[in-house]
Structure formats: C-alpha cells, structure tokens
Amino acid sequence: MANQDASVSDDIESHNSDIVTVETINNEIADLLEQSHTITHEYIVGDVSDCRTANGHLHFDLVSGDASIHCVIFSVQHQQLTATPDxxxxVAVQGDISYYEARGSCSIIVTDVVHMGESEYTQVYAENKRLLAADGLLADSQKQSLPELPETVGLVTSANSDARIDAVTAICNRYPGVDINIHDSTVQGTGAIQELISGISTLDSDTTVDVIIITRGGGADKTLRVFNETPLCRVIADTETPVAVGIGHEDDQTLAGEVADHRLMTPTHAGEVVPERAQLNSKLTQLSHDLPTAYHTALSGKLTTTATALNTAYQSATSQQLQQLETALDHAASRHFETQLTETQNRLHTAYQTLEQRKQHEQELEQTAEEIRTEVTAQTEAEMVTQQRRYMFVIVLLILIIIGLVVFNLI
Incomplete structure (x- = not known):
C-alpha cells in the first residue's frame, strides 16, 4: 500500500506542474478578496452569537439561519461605537472583509454596529420554552430522582469527542466497575436531532440501563441549538429512565438541560450520576463499626418500647375492665333500684286500693249505722208517742174516775 501511494505521488509530481501549498492558495484567496470590488455592502444583518473578548478586542459571530461569519471590533474602534454587540x-454591522491566510478564514473588521432589536433565535428559544412550560415539562414535579446505585449508565454523545472521554473518566473515577453503554451520535448539524432521539430511545428501551447521560463539549452557541429543539426536549421528558444532560460550559443554558431530570454543568460533571465509591466504602466501614452499637441501641429501644406498650396495654385493659365492671354494677344497681321502686309502687298501690276499700266499707258501715240510728230513733219516738198517748189515756181515765167519784160523793 505504501509503495502504491509513493507511485501515485511520483506520478503527480512528474505530470503536473501546477501544484501549490495551502499557504499559496490561502494567499491567492486573500489577494482575490482584497482586489474584488463586487463584495461591497453597506451593512450586513444577523444575530450576535458567541460574544467574547480577547486582548481587548471584541469577537463575535454574526449568524443568520445556518450561516455565520466571524466579526471583530478592535479595541480602538470599540470606544467609538454607539452600540456594543451582546x-x-x-444587529446590522458595517466593516471590511478580511481573510486570515494562516487559518484560511474570513472575518468582518467591524467599524459600526446598529442595534435592531432582539435576535431572531432568542424569539424562537422563548417560544420553544413557552410551549414546553405550557405542557408542564419544565416543572420540578415532573422530574425523576437519579438512582442511588446505578449498575449501568447509558451515554449519548459523539464517540470520538473529548466530551465522551471526560464523561467516562469522571464516571469511572467516582464509581469504578460501573458498566457504561455508549451510543454514538452526532451532536450538531444536520441529522443530529434524529441521531440523538434514536440514541435516547434505544437506551430507554434497554431495561439494564439505570440512568442516561446526554452530553457534548462547549462550542459556538449556534452549534448547541439542536439541544433547544422541542422534539428532542419532549423525548427527554418522556423517558422512563432518569436522564441527566450536560451541554457545553457552565454558563451554557439549553432547554434539554431544563427538561432533564438532572442538569450537569459540563461533561466532566457526569460523575454526579453515580456515587463516589470511596465515600461508599468509608460509609460501609463506618456502618460496620456502628452496627453492633446500633443493634443494641435498637434492641434496647425496641424492648423499652415493647415494655412501655405492654404496660400501657395492661393499664388500658385493666382500666377498661374496671370501667366495664363499674358500668355493670351501675346497671345492676339501677335495675335493682328500679325493681324495688316498682315493687314499692305496687305495694303502695295495693295498700292504697285496700285503704280505699276500707274507707268505702267504713262509709258503708257508717251509712248503715246512721240508717239504724235513724230507724231506732224513729221507733223510739213512735214508742214514746204511743206511751204518751197511753199516759194521757190513763190520766184522762183517772181524772174521769176522780170526777166520777167526786160526783158520786156529792150525790
């Protein structure tokens, strides 16, 4: 193979005289741009992205759709601008196109900046966030807890990226021996969203995967925009497996990170999804030391609790029995009193009836005696009248006899 390559190289050099280096072609491009009079525009419009300062100069990308161009405002020019890109x-920028031969890249040397409002993508981002919030996907109540002791970690990232190396290293340093299932995926550009969704779905359907990490390293803002797409965010929110997302640098905010169950600051923080084995071992050692004491303490506490419970139960049962006896005695006394009261009432009623009968009998006797007295009185009075009549008759008779004797004597 090496001989074949050498043969081809010799053939190119022998039959082609028009061979140039990268430096030559870059210089030619620079000359063309400097000599061109057709690329002349008063202002170029776009969104500011990846604004940063280096050596006092302000650098940023001017983005429109999928296209972007680097811009720089030198420090001496920066003080004269009416608007500072952020x-x-x-914005609309005015300036000259410059070609940097060593890197083979174009830039706009900005001389004027006009602020034209909020960037188009900021509005898109805000609308996407509003839609996700309206569906409740940003609420903390929708988030799952990460497993305490995951056995398998699913990782969705670019297999050849530094982010994969950082994430795997961080996980293994904290929890050596954990299984890591890596799903290779493009993390920017065309096709990235479909590959990311496919990777997440594949790992989510794998029952051995306990937690899924989606990560990529830092980059220009426009390269991170795939992680603000609502289809990807909805897939992350709908997974049954807990998901952690670590995109870019610490200050990079993505909607994927907001809908995820856990946000990682960077790929290096991927170790947060697993426990630290050293701490686990230390905790295990401490627990083994504390176990006998904890056992005796727990047993003593259990015995004390049981004794207290038994004493309470005994007192409660005794109190309940006494209360039942008191209630029974009260009921018995009440029934006995009621019986005696009923008997007494019956006796009083009988005595009252007897008394009434006696009273009626006495009244009848009194009435009979009265009748007898009346009858006797009447008979006595009749006899007295008869006797008086007899006396009167005798007296009259005696008077007549006396008168007769007197008359007789007189004669």
Missing part, C-alpha cells in the same frame, strides 16, 4: 442581539 448575546441575543439582532
């Missing part, structure tokens, strides 16, 4: 601004 993230999420929509």
């Amino acid at each position: 993230e999420n601004m929509h």
Whole structure:
C-alpha cells in the first residue's frame, strides 16, 4: 500500500506542474478578496452569537439561519461605537472583509454596529420554552430522582469527542466497575436531532440501563441549538429512565438541560450520576463499626418500647375492665333500684286500693249505722208517742174516775 501511494505521488509530481501549498492558495484567496470590488455592502444583518473578548478586542459571530461569519471590533474602534454587540442581539454591522491566510478564514473588521432589536433565535428559544412550560415539562414535579446505585449508565454523545472521554473518566473515577453503554451520535448539524432521539430511545428501551447521560463539549452557541429543539426536549421528558444532560460550559443554558431530570454543568460533571465509591466504602466501614452499637441501641429501644406498650396495654385493659365492671354494677344497681321502686309502687298501690276499700266499707258501715240510728230513733219516738198517748189515756181515765167519784160523793 505504501509503495502504491509513493507511485501515485511520483506520478503527480512528474505530470503536473501546477501544484501549490495551502499557504499559496490561502494567499491567492486573500489577494482575490482584497482586489474584488463586487463584495461591497453597506451593512450586513444577523444575530450576535458567541460574544467574547480577547486582548481587548471584541469577537463575535454574526449568524443568520445556518450561516455565520466571524466579526471583530478592535479595541480602538470599540470606544467609538454607539452600540456594543451582546448575546441575543439582532444587529446590522458595517466593516471590511478580511481573510486570515494562516487559518484560511474570513472575518468582518467591524467599524459600526446598529442595534435592531432582539435576535431572531432568542424569539424562537422563548417560544420553544413557552410551549414546553405550557405542557408542564419544565416543572420540578415532573422530574425523576437519579438512582442511588446505578449498575449501568447509558451515554449519548459523539464517540470520538473529548466530551465522551471526560464523561467516562469522571464516571469511572467516582464509581469504578460501573458498566457504561455508549451510543454514538452526532451532536450538531444536520441529522443530529434524529441521531440523538434514536440514541435516547434505544437506551430507554434497554431495561439494564439505570440512568442516561446526554452530553457534548462547549462550542459556538449556534452549534448547541439542536439541544433547544422541542422534539428532542419532549423525548427527554418522556423517558422512563432518569436522564441527566450536560451541554457545553457552565454558563451554557439549553432547554434539554431544563427538561432533564438532572442538569450537569459540563461533561466532566457526569460523575454526579453515580456515587463516589470511596465515600461508599468509608460509609460501609463506618456502618460496620456502628452496627453492633446500633443493634443494641435498637434492641434496647425496641424492648423499652415493647415494655412501655405492654404496660400501657395492661393499664388500658385493666382500666377498661374496671370501667366495664363499674358500668355493670351501675346497671345492676339501677335495675335493682328500679325493681324495688316498682315493687314499692305496687305495694303502695295495693295498700292504697285496700285503704280505699276500707274507707268505702267504713262509709258503708257508717251509712248503715246512721240508717239504724235513724230507724231506732224513729221507733223510739213512735214508742214514746204511743206511751204518751197511753199516759194521757190513763190520766184522762183517772181524772174521769176522780170526777166520777167526786160526783158520786156529792150525790
């Protein structure tokens, strides 16, 4: 193979005289741009992205759709501008196109900046966030807890990226021996969203995967925009497996990170999804030391609790029995009193009836005696009248006899 390559190389050099280096072609491009009079525009409009300062100069990308161009404002020019470019601004810039031969890249040397409002993508981001919030996907109540002791970690990232190396290293340093199932995926550009969704779905359907990590390293803001797409965010929110997302640098905010169950600051923080084995071993050692004491303490506490419970139960049962006896005695006494009261009432009623009968009998006797007295009185009075009549008759008779004797004597 090496001989074949050498043969081809010799053939190119022998039959082609028009062979140039990268430096030559870059210089030619620079000359063309400097000599061109057709690329002349008063202002170029776009969104400010990846604004940063280096050596006093302000660098940023001017983005429109999928296209972007680097811009620089030198420090001496910066003080003269009426508007300073910042993230999420929509601006119109004026300047000269410059070609950097060593890197083979174009830049705009900005001489004027006009602020034209909020960037188009800021509005798209805000609308996507509003839609996700309206569906409740940003609420903390929708988030799952990460497993305490995961056996398998699913990782969705670019297999050849530094992010994969950082994430795997961080996980293994904290929890050596854990299984890591890596699903290779493009993390920016065309096709990235479909590959990311496919990777997440594949790992989510794998019952051995306990937690899924989605990560990529830092980059220009426009390269991270796939992680603000609602289809990807909805898939992350709908997974049954807990998901952690670590995109870019610490200050990079993505909607994927907001809907995830856990947000990682960077790929290096991927170790947060697993426990630290050293701490686990230390805790295990401490627990083994504390176990006898804890056992005796627990047993003593259990015995004390049981004794207290038994004593309470005994007192409660005794109190309940006494209360039942008191209630029974009260009921018995009440029934006995009621019986005696009923008997007494019956006796009083009988005595009252007897008394009434006696009273009625006495009244009848009194009435009979009265009748007898009346009858006797009447008879006595009749006899007295008869006797008086007899006396009167005798007296009259005696008077007549006396008168007769007197008359007789007189004669």
